[in-house]
Amino acid sequence: MTLPVQNPRQAPSQKQGELKKGESRQGARLELDGLRRSFGAYNALDGIDLAIEPGEFIALLGPSGCGKSTALNCVAGLLPLTGGEIRLGGQRIDQLEPEKRGFGMVFQSYALFPHMTVRRNVGFGLTMQGIGGAEADKRINDALNLVRLGSQADKLPGQLSGGQQQRVAIARAVVIRPPVVLMDEPLSNLDAKLRLEMRAEIRGIHDQIGSTTIYVTHDQDEALSLADRIVVMSQGRIMQIGTPEDLYQRPVHVEVADFMGFRTRLPGRVLSVSGSEAEIEAAGARLTGTMRQPLKPGDAAILSVRPEDLVAVEDGDGVQVTVSSMEYRGRAFFGMAHGADGSELYFRADHALPRGAAARLQPVAGRALLFKGQAA
Amino acid sequence: MNRPSLRLRLAARGFDATTLLVLPGLAVMLALFVYPFAYGIVDSLMPREGAWYANYTRFFTDRFQFATIGATLWLALPVTIVNMALALPIAFRVRLMSRQRLLTTILVLPITLGTVFVADGLLTFLGPQGWFNRALILVGLLDAPVKLTNNYWGVFASLLITGFPFAFLLTLSYVTGIDPAIEQAAATLGAGPRQRFFRVFLPLLVPGLAVTFCLAFVQAFAVFPSAVLLGAPAGPTRVISIAAYQAAFEQYDHSMGSAIAIIMGLVELVVVVAVLGLRTLFYRGPAGGTKG
Amino acid sequence: MIRDQGLASKLWRFAVWALAGLFVLNLIGVMAAVVMNSFARRWLGTWLPAGWTTRWYFDAWSEFQLSSVVLVTFQVVFAVVLISGMIGVITAYALARRDFPGKRAVILLFLLPLLIPPLTYGIPLATVLYQIGLGGSFWGVVLINLVPSLPFVILVMIPFIEQIDPRIEAAARVFGAGTGSLFLRILLPLLLPGMLAALLLVLVRTIAMFELTFLIAGPTSQTLVVALYYAVFASGVRASQSIDAMAVVYMVTTLFWLVLALQFVSPTQIVARAKQQQAS
Numbered sequence: 038m039t040l041p042v043q044n045p046r047q048a049p050s051q052k053q054g055e056l057k058k059g060e061s062r063q064g065a066r067l068e069l070d071g072l073r074r075s076f077g078a079y080n081a082l083d084g085i086d087l088a089i090e091p092g093e094f095i096a097l098l099g100p101s102g103c104g105k106s107t108a109l110n111c112v113a114g115l116l117p118l119t120g121g122e123i124r125l126g127g128q129r130i131d132q133l134e135p136e137k138r139g140f141g142m143v144f145q146s147y148a149l150f151p152h153m154t155v156r157r158n159v160g161f162g163l164t165m166q167g168i169g170g171a172e173a174d175k176r177i178n179d180a181l182n183l184v185r186l187g188s189q190a191d192k193l194p195g196q197l198s199g200g201q202q203q204r205v206a207i208a209r210a211v212v213i214r215p216p217v218v219l220m221d222e223p224l225s226n227l228d229a230k231l232r233l234e235m236r237a238e239i240r241g242i243h244d245q246i247g248s249t250t251i252y253v254t255h256d257q258d259e260a261l262s263l264a265d266r267i268v269v270m271s272q273g274r275i276m277q278i279g280t281p282e283d284l285y286q287r288p289v290h291v292e293v294a295d296f297m298g299f300r301t302r303l304p305g306r307v308l309s310v311s312g313s314e315a316e317i318e319a320a321g322a323r324l325t326g327t328m329r330q331p332l333k334p335g336d337a338a339i340l341s342v343r344p345e346d347l348v349a350v351e352d353g354d355g356v357q358v359t360v361s362s363m364e365y366r367g368r369a370f371f372g373m374a375h376g377a378d379g380s381e382l383y384f385r386a387d388h389a390l391p392r393g394a395a396a397r398l399q400p401v402a403g404r405a406l407l408f409k410g411q412a413a
Numbered sequence: 414m415n416r417p418s419l420r421l422r423l424a425a426r427g428f429d430a431t432t433l434l435v436l437p438g439l440a441v442m443l444a445l446f447v448y449p450f451a452y453g454i455v456d457s458l459m460p461r462e463g464a465w466y467a468n469y470t471r472f473f474t475d476r477f478q479f480a481t482i483g484a485t486l487w488l489a490l491p492v493t494i495v496n497m498a499l500a501l502p503i504a505f506r507v508r509l510m511s512r513q514r515l516l517t518t519i520l521v522l523p524i525t526l527g528t529v530f531v532a533d534g535l536l537t538f539l540g541p542q543g544w545f546n547r548a549l550i551l552v553g554l555l556d557a558p559v560k561l562t563n564n565y566w567g568v569f570a571s572l573l574i575t576g577f578p579f580a581f582l583l584t585l586s587y588v589t590g591i592d593p594a595i596e597q598a599a600a601t602l603g604a605g606p607r608q609r610f611f612r613v614f615l616p617l618l619v620p621g622l623a624v625t626f627c628l629a630f631v632q633a634f635a636v637f638p639s640a641v642l643l644g645a646p647a648g649p650t651r652v653i654s655i656a657a658y659q660a661a662f663e664q665y666d667h668s669m670g671s672a673i674a675i676i677m678g679l680v681e682l683v684v685v686v687a688v689l690g691l692r693t694l695f696y697r698g699p700a701g702g703t704k705g
Numbered sequence: 706m707i708r709d710q711g712l713a714s715k716l717w718r719f720a721v722w723a724l725a726g727l728f729v730l731n732l733i734g735v736m737a738a739v740v741m742n743s744f745a746r747r748w749l750g751t752w753l754p755a756g757w758t759t760r761w762y763f764d765a766w767s768e769f770q771l772s773s774v775v776l777v778t779f780q781v782v783f784a785v786v787l788i789s790g791m792i793g794v795i796t797a798y799a800l801a802r803r804d805f806p807g808k809r810a811v812i813l814l815f816l817l818p819l820l821i822p823p824l825t826y827g828i829p830l831a832t833v834l835y836q837i838g839l840g841g842s843f844w845g846v847v848l849i850n851l852v853p854s855l856p857f858v859i860l861v862m863i864p865f866i867e868q869i870d871p872r873i874e875a876a877a878r879v880f881g882a883g884t885g886s887l888f889l890r891i892l893l894p895l896l897l898p899g900m901l902a903a904l905l906l907v908l909v910r911t912i913a914m915f916e917l918t919f920l921i922a923g924p925t926s927q928t929l930v931v932a933l934y935y936a937v938f939a940s941g942v943r944a945s946q947s948i949d950a951m952a953v954v955y956m957v958t959t960l961f962w963l964v965l966a967l968q969f970v971s972p973t974q975i976v977a978r979a980k981q982q983q984a985s
Contacts (some may be wrong), residue, residue, distance in 0.1 A: 115597050135600040142601040148594035152616045161612075165603035213602065427805030431798070435811060438796030438855060442814055445852050446826060453829025503725045506718065517972035519729055522736070524976060525963050526956060527913035529934045533952050534735035536937070537742055537945070542750050544734050574732060582976045606714065627820075635822035638915055642937050654824050654916075662920070667832040678825035685820070 064091045065126030065216050067112075067249055073120030074107055081107040083273035085121070089217075089251070094243050096264035097253045098296065104273040105253045109219050112251065114138050125216060136165070141210030141248070142219040145226065147202045149194040155181070155205050156190040162213035180212035183242060200231045207239070211246050218243070220252045224259065236262060257296055261285065269293045289329055291339050291408035299341035300383040303356070303376075304410050307336045315407055320376040322356045326405035337410035344371050344383040346404035349390065355397035358382055360390045374398065457672035468672035478673070481653040482680055488565070488640075488652065489633035490684075492572040493580075496629055497622070500580040504588045505610075517585070520578035531574050532642040536562055539570060567643035568650045572633050580629045587621030588614075623692035627685045634681050653677045739956070743949040761950040768943065769932055769951055775958070778928040780843065781918075782911045785850045790904045793858025794896065800859065801866035815856040823916040826852065831920040841923020849917045854907045861906065865899035898969065905966035906975060912959050929955045 072085040081104045089095050097105040110116040112123060114135035123131040130138055141162070149158050159180055163173045181187045184204035194202055203223060210218055223239070224232045240263050243250045254260050260267045261281040269276045269284065269292075277284060277293045288294040295302065305319025310333060316325050317338050326340050349372075358374035363386070370386045374396060384398045423429065460467040472478045507513055523531055539545050539561040546558035561567055591614065599613045637654040644650025657677060661670025743761055745754030765771060800812065818826065830849055831840070839845035877891045915930045922931050933955050936948045966975075 113597070113601055115600065134605070135597070136603045136605050138601070139603065140601055142598065144594045144598055146592060146594050148592060148598035150595060150599070150613055150617075161599070161604070162602035165608065209598075209602065219601075427803050427808075429803070432803045432805050434795045434799035437792045438815070438859060439811065441792055441851060441855055442818075445830060445848060446818055447814070449830035449833045450826055452833055453826075456829065456832065499724060499728070502717075502721045506721050506725070514972070516725075516729070518967065519732065521963070521967075521972040521975050522960075523732060525909050525913055525959055526736075527915055527930060527959075529915050529930050529937065530739075530913075530952055530955060530959075531735065533933065533937045533948065534739045536940070537738040537949070538731075538735045544738060544752070545731070547752060574735065577728060579976050582973045586973045631820060631822060635824060635916070637824065638919075638934055642934070654822070657824055657828055658920075661828045661832065667828070670828045671832065674825045674828040678821055681822060681825075 064247075066091055067217055068124040069108075069112070069121070070124065071121035072108065072111055072118060072123070074104075074111055074116060075119050080273050082111065085270075085273075085275060087268060087275070087278070089249055091216075091249055092247050094240070094250045094252065094263060094265045096260035096267045097251065097270060098257060098260040098267050099255065099270035099276075100296075101255055103270045105255075105270050106221055107273075108270070109221055109251060109253050112217070113140055113142050113219050139213065139215055140217045140219055141213055141215035143203075143206045143210050143221065143223045145222045147194075147206040147226075149202055149205055149209070151194055154191050154193060155186065155197070158194065158205055159208045159212050162209065166213065176212055180208040183211070183245065184208045184238070199227055200235060203227065203235060204238075207242060211242065211248065214246070215248055217249045217251060218246075220250065222253055222255070224254075224256075232259075239263065257298070269296060287329065288341075288406065291341055294329075294341040294406055294408065298343050299406065300344055301340075301342050301347055301381070303340045303380055303382070305338055305340060307332050307334050307338050307407075309334055317407065320356045320358075320378055320380055320382075322354060324354075324356070324400060324405065325402070326400065326407040327403060328407045330407070330409045332407060332409065339408045339410045340400075340405050341408065342400045342405040345369075345385050346401040347382065347384040347398050348401060349384055349386040349396045350399045351397075353397070353399065355399035356382060358384075358396055358398055360392055360394045360396055362392060363389050365389070453671035454675060456668050457675055460668050460672075461666060468669050469676070471669070472673060472676060477651075478656055481651055481656045482676070484649060485634060485636070485652040485654075485677075486680070486684075488568055488572065488636060488650065489630055492569060492576055492633045493626060493630045495573065496576045496580040496633075497584075497626055499577055500584045500625070501618075501622070504581055504584040505614075507585060508588045513585070517582060520581060522578075523575045524578050524582075528571060528575055528636070528639045529642070531571050532639040535567060535571055535574070535639075535643055539567060562643055564645050565649050568636065568640050571639035571643050572636060576629055576633055579632060580625055583625040583628065584618075584622065587618055587625070590621075591617055620692055623688050627688055630684060630688075631681060634677075634684075653680070736956070739949045739952050742946055743953045745946055748946075761944065761946040762954075764944070765947045765950040765954070768947060769936060771929075771932075771951065771954060773925075774927055774929055774932045775954070777843070777926060778912065778958070781846050781850065781926070781928055782908055784847045785854050785911045786904050786908050788847070789851055789854040789858050789907055790900065793855050793903070794862055794900055796855075797859045797862035798866055798892075801863045802871065815859050818852050818856050819860070823853065823914075824920075827917045827920050834921055840921060841926060843926045845921045846918055846926045846928070849921050850911055850914055852917070853914070854911060857907055857910065858903045861903040862896075862899055865903075866896065869895050902966070902969045902974070905962060905969060909959065909962050909966055909975070912962065929958060 067089040069085050069087040069089075072082050073080065074082040083104075085104075085108055087095075097108060099105045107116060111118050111131075114130075114133060114137075118131055121131070122129055125138075150161065153161070156177055160173055160177045163169070163176060168176070177190075178187065181190055184207055186201060186204050186208065189197060189201060189205075194205060197205065203226075206223070210220075220239070224235055227235060236259060239252075252260075252263060261284075264281060266278060266280055267284050268278050269290075271292050276290045277288065279287075284293065285297055288297050288299070291302065303319040303324070305317040305324070308316045308318055308323065310316075310328070313328055314325055315328050315332055315338070316323055317340060318324075319338075319340055324340055326342075332338055356376055358376050360372055360374045363370050363372040370389050372384055372386060372390060374382050374384060376382060382398055384396075386396075390396055417425075420429075457468055458465045460471075463471075507516060510516070537543055541558040541560065545561065546555065549555040550558070561570065595613060595617075596609055599609045604612060635654060636652055637658070640646060640650045640652045640655060646655055653673065654677070657670055657673035660673055661667050741754060742748055744757050744759065746756030746758045748754035796815075800808065827849065830852065834840055834845045834848065839848065873895070874887060874891060877887050882890065912928070913930060915934060918928050919931050919934065922928065927935075929951075933948075933951055936943065936951055940948060
């Protein structure tokens with residue numbers, strides 16, 4: 038896509054939708070189109086397509102090494118793409134240097150400037166845009182109040198606690214009123230209690246400033262509680278995009294299910310199909326589940342089920358297992374057991390079972406999911 | 414009186430059996446460093462003849478001696494500045510390199526081989542028939558060989574060959590000590606390469622650069638063997654080390670030798686204190702980032 | 706990493722690499738000139754020598770009595786490494802593990818010899834050593850070399866010891882280890898990598914230490930680098946090839962230990978004692 042050249046003296050790479058002084062593009066749609074990034078023969082990003090609506094909170098979720106941080110760095114411009122396009126409000130920005138994109142970014146290590154006070158850290162982006170004086174002061178104060186750090190403005194980052202440093206990093210990213218705020222596992226260096234507090238604050242700040250937020254995390258709880266939509270990634274590809282409810286209830290892929298807490302995975306073979314349900318034979322038992330991928334009798338399949346939906350039953354059908362361990366978690370007992378073929382099963386019971394006891398496990402009707410298995 | 418025993422009181426202040434392990438090292442330093450140093454100061458104040466300060470008046474009134482301070486500074490300061498000026502931009506490039514090891518290994522060679530070896534090599538390399546002159550004539554920069562040994566430039570070259578790698582490796586260790594995310598943060602906030610360097614990197618590096626400058630200067634200021642072998646030890650490269658050595662071991666006037674050695678230490682101290690004093694005007698905390 | 710694509714920055718990048726390349730080229734030239742000359746039959750006014758020979762090595766070996774010089778060098782160096790290693794590690798342990806009044810002064814004392822030009826303390830020390838009759842002797846050379854090596858070992862070891870969790874020692878005590886077995890079974894194995902690095906660095910530095918050795922060495926206690934200095938100083942007397950043959954012997958000796966040292970430390974650590982200073 039070509040744009041009119043705004044300034045004939047600019048280098049060719051700067052012709053793209055560079056941010057002008059004081060301009061804000063809040064309310065622009067961000068499109069990622071076939072993003073690729075390879076390091077030698079290794080493809081860290083293998084074709085990422087994603088359209089993000091203005092004001093949306095998107096979580097990129099996946100295990101470490103899945104490419105989510107690479108994707109974020111590519112959007113920020115810190116890593117050049119090896120293929121694909123990034124468009125903001127219809128204008129291409131993927132060849133722009135990071136300093137010309139006008140995005141706000143919060144780093145995992147905070148990356149505060151250790152030699153500047155909190156106020157100067159937050160004001161850095163404004164100084165770079167040439168905004169000074171009363172306007173800058175007002176915006177810095179607003180940003181500091183937003184993260185409740187008004188009283189710490191003249192301290193150096195080294196004098197602040199981890200949570201406070203994280204707030205400074207957020208204030209610094211949002212004070213420039215960026216169209217997009219990028220967050221790279223911002224809570225991973227905080228302790229569990231602080232992490233819960235900051236989670237709520239981050240969502241609150243997002244709702245107040247109205248920017249689009251892209252939030253990278255490997256913690257599904259964080260993604261589920263924060264995001265409007267979650268993008269689950271694995272090996273440089275998008276596995277599924279959906280609302281938290283979508284992903285939680287209806288994962289389309291066995292790996293996504295795995296990530297969403299379907300801890301038990303039983304490989305088996307499809308016996309019969311009726312409507313959206315199928316019966317399979319797995320671990321020596323006949324089990325029924327909802328098909329998430331098309332299956333026909335004779336296919337290899339995987340049954341995935343959450344621990345709370347796999348219960349120990351007194352009699353009837355079910356997988357014959359030996360209990361390995363039990364623990365009490367408030368309302369119920371949860372346990373781990375081994376099937377006759379060595380497979381691991383995670384289940385719920387209403388009373389403690391002794392280690393080594395034999396039990397039968399049966400999925401709650403309608404709660405087990407069926408995916409395609411590897412053809413054996 | 415229920416006062417704790419002396420042993421417990423000492424332990425509470427940090428003195429226990431483990432602390433005593435510091436004693437052997439301390440004893441060696443007292444015997445081999447502090448005592449001789451004090452001895453040297455006293456010795457320098459007991460000249461062969463004249464008042465107690467006679468050595469110092471002799472040094473500062475004799476132009477042949479006094480000029481060695483200027484000669485040493487005239488070598489050490491420009492070389493150190495050139496070394497730093499080269500080290501900083503090159504270290505900035507090299508920090509982006511994935512395989513720094515080969516380069517750093519090559520550069521550590523002249524440091525470990527030392528000035529005597531480098532002086533010997535430069536005598537051949539920079540000589541009128543050496544590769545350096547030949548190469549410059551070959552590319553047409555020179556018509557006839559220039560004299561680069563047994564004068565100022567020979568010593569300058571030797572201090573460059575051993576001093577640049579030293580300054581570079583130290584600077585590199587400081588530059589790579591800065592969290593790369595800090596630069597990325599500055600970039601996402603709209604700072605271009607120039608602004609990133611001057612507003613973020615440089616202020617963070619100043620303390621390290623000041624220390625590097627001092628250590629590199631100390632090395633250049635102490636120049637001795639190459640000033641004799643590659644320079645003109647009776648003329649423009651008669652540095653203060655030579656004066657001190659000659660007084661103590663050629664004229665056997667250890668009192669005068671100690672006096673010159675102490676003057677040498679003081680002059681160096683003045684420069685180091687001046688540089689470190691400038692440093693305090695800048696940020697002094699950790700450069701590695703704030704946490705994590 | 707962020708890469709800028711403008712023309713000016715390309716030129717700048719090129720200039721920086723060109724300077725670095727030129728420096729490395731000259732450095733290699735200096736070393737190659739020595740090696741080449743040591744094998745040259747005759748080398749006058751040409752790019753390359755007029756013929757090759759190894760006879761200068763035999764000449765140099767007998768002329769400069771290199772067998773005894775090399776032997777003395779190793780004796781001196783190993784004595785310095787052993788003494789500064791033992792005392793240095795013990796002292797560093799105390800400084801790393803305990804805080805006591807006056808600790809800063811003690812650390813400053815160990816820093817000073819690394820900041821003061823060697824001749825400034827070397828001349829008074831040599832005077833003292835001559836007066837007590839150690840001038841020109843083997844032990845005189847060893848003692849004067851301890852002044853920079855001992856602090857070096859201490860400053861390398863302090864941060865290394867600090868990063869060993871003291872609770873490991875406490876745990877060993879809880880499980881019944883006495884002082885002796887605590888040292889042998891727990892501390893020594895943990896300290897070994899750091900000690901090896903520190904001692905190899907001291908070794909390389911002592912082989913190359915000219916100024917101090919020069920002040921005190923006599924005819925029977927010369928190390929290689931001092932012998933090389935005298936040979937270059939009197940360069941009219943002997944064939945330059947013979948001197949360069951000796952320089953190559955010195956170079957190979959140094960490089961052998963350097964290569965060994967680089968298995969345990971990175972090249973930057975050879976100079977970057979500033980980092981250790983910050984840590985102390």
